[in-house]
Amino acid sequence: MADLQDILRGQGARLAADGIPLDYGDQLAEYRAALDAAVLMDRSHEGRFTLSGRDRLALLHRMSTGALEALAGGVGSATLFTTPNARMLDRAVIVNRGDDTLVLAEPGRGPALQAYLQRNIFFNDEVRITDLAEATRLFTLHGPAARAIMARVDASLADLPMFSGAPVTFVDTPIYAVRIKPVSTDAWALIVPSAGAVAVWTALLALGTAGGLRPAGSLVYHALRVRAGRPAAHSELTDAFIPLELGLWDEVNFTKGCYTGQEIIARMESRGRLARTMVRLRLSAAQAAPADLLVAGRSAGTLTSSVTTPNGEHLGIGVVRMAHARPGAQFQAGAATATVIDLAGVQPPGLREETE
Numbered sequence: 001m002a003d004l005q006d007i008l009r010g011q012g013a014r015l016a017a018d019g020i021p022l023d024y025g026d027q028l029a030e031y032r033a034a035l036d037a038a039v040l041m042d043r044s045h046e047g048r049f050t051l052s053g054r055d056r057l058a059l060l061h062r063m064s065t066g067a068l069e070a071l072a073g074g075v076g077s078a079t080l081f082t083t084p085n086a087r088m089l090d091r092a093v094i095v096n097r098g099d100d101t102l103v104l105a106e107p108g109r110g111p112a113l114q115a116y117l118q119r120n121i122f123f124n125d126e127v128r129i130t131d132l133a134e135a136t137r138l139f140t141l142h143g144p145a146a147r148a149i150m151a152r153v154d155a156s157l158a159d160l161p162m163f164s165g166a167p168v169t170f171v172d173t174p175i176y177a178v179r180i181k182p183v184s185t186d187a188w189a190l191i192v193p194s195a196g197a198v199a200v201w202t203a204l205l206a207l208g209t210a211g212g213l214r215p216a217g218s219l220v221y222h223a224l225r226v227r228a229g230r231p232a233a234h235s236e237l238t239d240a241f242i243p244l245e246l247g248l249w250d251e252v253n254f255t256k257g258c259y260t261g262q263e264i265i266a267r268m269e270s271r272g273r274l275a276r277t278m279v280r281l282r283l284s285a286a287q288a289a290p291a292d293l294l295v296a297g298r299s300a301g302t303l304t305s306s307v308t309t310p311n312g313e314h315l316g317i318g319v320v321r322m323a324h325a326r327p328g329a330q331f332q333a334g335a336a337t338a339t340v341i342d343l344a345g346v347q348p349p350g351l352r353e354e355t356e
Contacts, residue, residue, distance in 0.1 A: 004137065004197045008042065011215055020045050021217035028310040030216035034184045034224055037212025038143030040204055041221060046138050047092075047110020048191060051117070052100040053126035060094055060101065063120055063260060065243065067253040071096035076163035076178065078251040080243045081116065082261035086268075087239035088246070089116065091231075093189075095165040095178055100130075102165065104138075104178065104189060106233035137197040139204070142224070144185040149208040150177070157188065171196070171203045183224035226307040226315050229280040229344030235289070235305045236278065236317065244268050245319055247278045247345015272351060276301060277325050278344040283314035284337040293318050293331035293338055300324050303333050317344060322351070 005019055013021040021042055024030060033039050051059065061069040066079030076095035083089060090113050093104040105113045114129050121127050141149060151158035154168040157177050165178040173196030178189045192200045205213060231237050231246045243252055244265060254269050268274065286308050293301040301320030308314050316338060324331070329340040 004042070004194075004201060007198055007201065008215070013215070013217065016218065018045050021215070023217040023219050024215050027217075027220055027223075030214055030220040031223060031310040033212055033214040034143050034216060034220060036144065037214070038141060038145040038149060038208055039184075039214055039216035039220070040201070040208070041140045041142070041216050041218075042137065042201075043107070043140045043189070043218075043221075044133070044137045045107045046189075047103070047105025047108070047113060048132045048136065048138055049103050049105075049110060049114055050097075050100040050130045050132060051103065052128045052130065055125040056101045056127050057096065059117065059121060059125060059127050060103075061256070062258070063117065064092075065252040065259060065262075065265070066094065067256045068094055068096075071101075073098040074164055074166060075161075076102075076165055078163055078181070080248060080251050081113070082243065082265070083239060084260055086242045086261035086264035088237050088241050088243060089239070090233075091237055091248075091251070093163055093178065093180060095163065097165065097167075097176070102176065102178070102191070104180070106237060109233050132191065135194055137192045137194055139190045139192060139201065140180070140187060141190070141204070142182055142184045142187045143213075145208065145211045145213065146182075146186040146188060148211065149204070149213060150188055152207050153177075153204070160188075171199045173200050175200060181230070183221065183228045183230060220310065223307045223309045223315075226305050226317055227280075227309065227313075229278065229317055229342075231278065231317070231345070232305065236319070240302075241319060242268070245274060245276050245278060247343065247347060249348050250346040269348075272348070274322055274351060276319050276321050277347065277351070278304075278317060278319050279325055280341040280344045281316035281318050281331075281338045282341055283316050283333065284339075285335060286314055287316070287334045287336040287338075289316065291333045293320055293333055295324060295331055300331060303338060 012025040064079040160179040289306040306316040
């Protein structure tokens with residue numbers, strides 16, 4: 001029986017060294033499908049593991065920015081892990097599944113986040129961590145037609161609240177679906193047993209092909225991510241930045257008790273001031289990231305991500321000083337001019353520049 005990579009190659013996939021598809025031979029068609037219909041992606045390099053035991057939610061609650069201790073079954077939340085001085089470590093989606101808690105991590109960050117949590121399990125804590133990467137695949141569905149496709153998989157999935165999850169059976173395979181933040185309109189992540197991956201992948205494509213669903217690779221995902229102004233591991237989600245500088249205000253609970261980095265984040269929120277924030281940029285030409293963003297020859301920020309999209313747009317994400325965080329503001333980035341489109345992510349009203 002063919003394995004999943006054989007099936008993907010047969011569909012035109014060009015695989016990276018880690019086995020994840022880069023593209024399927026027509027990035028423009030993939031990109032248009034993501035914006036106008038839907039794309040199915042193998043994102044199995046994204047981390048996934050479970051926590052079980054009495055204290056699993058308490059551990060996550062005390063180590064991250066989310067209010068997680070009282071999550072009901074099937075309910076989830078995005079949450080952020082920070083250093084004691086509030087610098088970014090990791091971002092994850094947490095779903096309480098009742099008997100255990102599912103953690104979805106950024107690409108390549110599963111082992112590091114597991115190790116971080118393991119180091120912070122207290123002597124009397126009842127917490128066990130189980131990696132799911134070897135036993136499962138992770139598929140994501142993005143695009144305006146994604147909801148209709150999920151409704152055909154199981155009617156209950158179409159109306160899942162953000163970050164909530166549900167177990168369903170599809171083509172005789174038990175899968176777990178989670179509503180996630182989209183890079184284009186709507187999105188779901190599907191945790192699929194490796195033994196059923198081919199059947200689920202094939203059946204999902206068959207369900208959506210008439211409506212324009214296509215398989216897509218990580219190169220198009222990157223273009224969609226930059227277009228959407230979404231921070232990513234190794235680019236924005238690094239210890240160079242504080243979560244509030246990255247448009248992640250909606251993933252921080254400002255009323256919960258202590259967590260690592262909480263004091264600094266709470267102080268910034270109460271003062272309503274930041275020195276810098278994240279913006280979406282339009283570039284006049286291709287420019288690799290990272291790169292300085294200059295105003296009159298002086299650094300005003302950093303180009304943290306960039307892409308030339310399949311339809312020829314040059315786009316970027318930058319973290320810039322608040323004085324320049326306005327639509328139309330311009331910077332020099334190498335040989336290119338970078339123009340602010342808008343602020344990225346979620347920003348609070350009345351945010352001011354830190355002047356002290």
